[in-house]
Amino acid sequence: MKRDEKKEECIFCKIVKKEIPSAEVYEDELVKAFLDINPVTYGHTLLITKDHFPLMTDVPDEVVSHAFKVAKRLMKNIKKAYKADFVTLAVVGIDVCHFHIHLIPRKRSDGIPIFWPTGEYEEGEMEREAERIRSHISKDLKV
């Protein structure tokens, strides 16, 4: 399937074009934030780019920078609005193929588990795995 075909049926693009209604909380020229219809907690907000980019790695630097600046401010506002202890920020990347940031107001007592299992490294594996990443770091990493 071509990227353009996906864009036409993308639910987030339809929300940007107002073909599908959303409970909007913020919008500017580059991003839009609205409530997730299946919230982890009340106030669970999705911040999306207005243009269609499947993954965060597809988003131009200036747009992704703007999105995270807005996310930081929204986190403060959402924390206040819900008297939350903290706001979880997550970029999952497997549910809807249009870059989006989850902002989820949380209480320490909410009982929501960490959503992935964790493991441990064997002796020496951490350095080996760090070197695996370091050997793939491109020269454009410095911003």
Ligand SMILES: [Zn+2]
């Ligand atoms: Zn889209």
